[in-house]
Amino acid sequence: xxxxxxxxxxxxxxxxxxxxxxxxxxxxxxxxxxxxxxxxxxxxxxxxxxxxxxxxxxxxxxxxxxxxxxxxxxxxxxxxxxxxxxxxxxxxxxxxxxxxxxxxxxxxxxxxxxxxxxxxxxxxxxxxxxxxxxxxxxxxxxxxxxxxxxxxxxxxxxxxxxxxxxxxxxxxxxxxxxxxxx
Numbered sequence: 626x627x628x629x630x631x632x633x634x635x636x637x638x639x640x641x642x643x644x645x646x647x648x649x650x651x652x653x654x655x656x657x658x659x660x661x662x663x664x665x666x667x668x669x670x671x672x673x674x675x676x677x678x679x680x681x682x683x684x685x686x687x688x689x690x691x692x693x694x695x696x697x698x699x700x701x702x703x704x705x706x707x708x709x710x711x712x713x714x715x716x717x718x719x720x721x722x723x724x725x726x727x728x729x730x731x732x733x734x735x736x737x738x739x740x741x742x743x744x745x746x747x748x749x750x751x752x753x754x755x756x757x758x759x760x761x762x763x764x765x766x767x768x769x770x771x772x773x774x775x776x777x778x779x780x781x782x783x784x785x786x787x788x789x790x791x792x793x794x795x796x797x798x799x800x801x802x803x804x805x806x807x
Contacts, residue, residue: 678740679769679801687805689729693722697807698761701726705748707734741771765805773799
Protein backbone atom coordinates (compact mmCIF):
# COMPACT_ATOMS: atom_id res chain seq x y z
CA UNK A 626 0.00 0.00 0.00
CA UNK A 627 1.05 3.41 -0.68
CA UNK A 628 1.10 5.95 2.07
CA UNK A 629 -1.69 7.88 0.37
CA UNK A 630 -4.17 5.03 0.75
CA UNK A 631 -3.49 3.98 4.33
CA UNK A 632 -6.34 4.62 6.82
CA UNK A 633 -5.58 7.39 9.21
CA UNK A 634 -5.66 6.29 12.83
CA UNK A 635 -6.52 8.96 15.27
CA UNK A 636 -6.22 8.93 19.04
CA UNK A 637 -10.00 9.33 19.38
CA UNK A 638 -10.99 6.18 17.49
CA UNK A 639 -13.65 4.23 19.52
CA UNK A 640 -14.09 7.03 22.04
CA UNK A 641 -17.76 7.58 21.08
CA UNK A 642 -18.53 3.95 21.84
CA UNK A 643 -16.89 4.31 25.25
CA UNK A 644 -18.94 7.46 25.95
CA UNK A 645 -22.15 5.60 25.08
CA UNK A 646 -21.19 2.73 27.39
CA UNK A 647 -20.53 5.11 30.30
CA UNK A 648 -23.88 6.84 29.66
CA UNK A 649 -25.69 3.48 29.76
CA UNK A 650 -24.01 2.60 33.08
CA UNK A 651 -24.90 5.98 34.63
CA UNK A 652 -28.53 5.73 33.47
CA UNK A 653 -28.75 2.14 34.80
CA UNK A 654 -27.53 3.22 38.24
CA UNK A 655 -30.05 6.06 38.25
CA UNK A 656 -32.89 3.71 37.34
CA UNK A 657 -31.88 1.30 40.10
CA UNK A 658 -31.98 4.21 42.55
CA UNK A 659 -35.48 5.13 41.39
CA UNK A 660 -36.56 1.51 41.78
CA UNK A 661 -35.24 1.52 45.35
CA UNK A 662 -37.14 4.72 46.13
CA UNK A 663 -40.33 3.23 44.71
CA UNK A 664 -39.90 0.11 46.85
CA UNK A 665 -39.44 2.18 50.01
CA UNK A 666 -42.52 4.23 49.12
CA UNK A 667 -44.64 1.08 48.76
CA UNK A 668 -43.43 -0.27 52.14
CA UNK A 669 -44.13 3.07 53.84
CA UNK A 670 -47.59 3.19 52.29
CA UNK A 671 -48.35 -0.27 53.70
CA UNK A 672 -47.09 0.76 57.15
CA UNK A 673 -49.24 3.89 57.01
CA UNK A 674 -52.28 1.80 56.07
CA UNK A 675 -51.70 -0.49 59.06
CA UNK A 676 -51.45 2.48 61.42
CA UNK A 677 -54.69 3.87 59.98
CA UNK A 678 -56.46 0.55 60.60
CA UNK A 679 -55.10 0.54 64.17
CA UNK A 680 -56.44 4.06 64.72
CA UNK A 681 -59.83 3.00 63.41
CA UNK A 682 -59.69 0.03 65.79
CA UNK A 683 -59.16 2.36 68.75
CA UNK A 684 -62.17 4.42 67.68
CA UNK A 685 -64.22 1.23 67.35
CA UNK A 686 -63.52 -0.12 70.85
CA UNK A 687 -63.92 3.31 72.47
CA UNK A 688 -67.35 3.67 70.83
CA UNK A 689 -68.30 0.19 72.02
CA UNK A 690 -67.28 1.03 75.60
CA UNK A 691 -69.24 4.29 75.50
CA UNK A 692 -72.31 2.53 74.10
CA UNK A 693 -72.29 -0.04 76.93
CA UNK A 694 -71.85 2.26 79.93
CA UNK A 695 -73.35 -0.32 82.29
CA UNK A 696 -70.80 -2.91 81.16
CA UNK A 697 -67.97 -0.41 81.57
CA UNK A 698 -69.16 0.52 85.08
CA UNK A 699 -69.31 -3.17 86.00
CA UNK A 700 -65.70 -3.66 84.87
CA UNK A 701 -66.50 -5.83 81.84
CA UNK A 702 -64.07 -3.89 79.63
CA UNK A 703 -61.25 -3.62 82.21
CA UNK A 704 -59.24 -6.46 80.66
CA UNK A 705 -59.71 -7.49 77.03
CA UNK A 706 -57.45 -9.95 75.24
CA UNK A 707 -57.87 -11.91 71.99
CA UNK A 708 -60.08 -14.97 72.37
CA UNK A 709 -60.93 -17.71 69.90
CA UNK A 710 -64.31 -18.61 71.36
CA UNK A 711 -67.25 -16.66 70.00
CA UNK A 712 -69.59 -15.51 72.77
CA UNK A 713 -73.37 -15.51 72.53
CA UNK A 714 -74.70 -13.35 69.72
CA UNK A 715 -76.57 -10.42 71.25
CA UNK A 716 -77.39 -8.61 68.02
CA UNK A 717 -80.93 -10.02 67.70
CA UNK A 718 -81.88 -10.37 71.35
CA UNK A 719 -81.46 -8.53 74.60
CA UNK A 720 -78.50 -9.54 76.68
CA UNK A 721 -76.76 -8.50 79.86
CA UNK A 722 -74.08 -5.76 79.73
CA UNK A 723 -71.38 -8.38 80.45
CA UNK A 724 -72.51 -10.51 77.51
CA UNK A 725 -72.51 -7.44 75.27
CA UNK A 726 -68.99 -6.56 76.44
CA UNK A 727 -67.78 -10.09 75.63
CA UNK A 728 -69.33 -9.87 72.16
CA UNK A 729 -67.84 -6.41 71.64
CA UNK A 730 -64.37 -7.67 72.56
CA UNK A 731 -64.66 -10.69 70.28
CA UNK A 732 -66.00 -8.69 67.30
CA UNK A 733 -63.33 -6.02 67.81
CA UNK A 734 -60.48 -8.54 67.84
CA UNK A 735 -61.97 -10.36 64.86
CA UNK A 736 -62.04 -7.07 62.95
CA UNK A 737 -58.39 -6.41 63.85
CA UNK A 738 -57.42 -9.90 62.66
CA UNK A 739 -59.13 -9.23 59.33
CA UNK A 740 -57.60 -5.78 58.72
CA UNK A 741 -54.10 -6.16 60.18
CA UNK A 742 -51.56 -8.95 59.62
CA UNK A 743 -51.68 -11.05 62.80
CA UNK A 744 -53.72 -8.24 64.38
CA UNK A 745 -54.42 -8.40 68.11
CA UNK A 746 -56.12 -6.01 70.47
CA UNK A 747 -55.83 -5.56 74.22
CA UNK A 748 -57.62 -3.23 76.61
CA UNK A 749 -56.44 -2.71 80.18
CA UNK A 750 -57.77 -0.42 82.88
CA UNK A 751 -55.22 2.35 83.46
CA UNK A 752 -56.95 4.42 86.17
CA UNK A 753 -57.57 3.50 88.87
CA UNK A 754 -55.02 0.69 88.98
CA UNK A 755 -57.46 -1.52 90.91
CA UNK A 756 -60.99 -0.57 89.88
CA UNK A 757 -63.93 -1.36 92.15
CA UNK A 758 -67.70 -1.02 91.84
CA UNK A 759 -67.49 2.26 93.75
CA UNK A 760 -64.52 3.47 91.68
CA UNK A 761 -64.86 2.02 88.14
CA UNK A 762 -62.24 2.35 85.46
CA UNK A 763 -62.08 5.88 84.08
CA UNK A 764 -59.11 5.56 81.69
CA UNK A 765 -58.37 2.55 79.47
CA UNK A 766 -55.08 1.72 77.75
CA UNK A 767 -55.76 0.29 74.29
CA UNK A 768 -52.92 -1.66 72.66
CA UNK A 769 -53.28 -2.84 69.07
CA UNK A 770 -50.47 -4.92 67.65
CA UNK A 771 -49.67 -6.49 64.30
CA UNK A 772 -46.85 -8.17 62.45
CA UNK A 773 -44.96 -5.79 60.17
CA UNK A 774 -42.87 -7.12 57.31
CA UNK A 775 -39.33 -5.77 56.93
CA UNK A 776 -36.08 -6.77 55.25
CA UNK A 777 -33.53 -8.40 57.53
CA UNK A 778 -29.78 -7.82 57.24
CA UNK A 779 -29.49 -10.33 54.39
CA UNK A 780 -32.23 -8.56 52.40
CA UNK A 781 -34.80 -11.33 52.93
CA UNK A 782 -38.35 -10.38 53.89
CA UNK A 783 -39.08 -11.47 57.44
CA UNK A 784 -41.31 -10.57 60.35
CA UNK A 785 -40.01 -7.48 62.06
CA UNK A 786 -38.20 -8.51 65.22
CA UNK A 787 -38.70 -5.16 66.93
CA UNK A 788 -40.81 -5.54 70.03
CA UNK A 789 -43.65 -3.36 71.12
CA UNK A 790 -42.92 -0.89 73.89
CA UNK A 791 -45.92 -2.13 75.85
CA UNK A 792 -44.83 -3.81 79.07
CA UNK A 793 -48.17 -5.59 79.32
CA UNK A 794 -47.94 -7.24 75.88
CA UNK A 795 -44.26 -7.59 74.87
CA UNK A 796 -44.91 -10.23 72.19
CA UNK A 797 -46.48 -7.72 69.80
CA UNK A 798 -44.18 -6.55 67.02
CA UNK A 799 -45.68 -3.24 65.89
CA UNK A 800 -47.97 -1.42 68.27
CA UNK A 801 -50.39 1.41 68.46
CA UNK A 802 -50.89 2.27 72.13
CA UNK A 803 -53.21 4.98 73.35
CA UNK A 804 -55.44 5.81 76.28
CA UNK A 805 -59.15 6.56 76.10
CA UNK A 806 -61.73 7.96 78.48
CA UNK A 807 -65.26 6.72 77.90
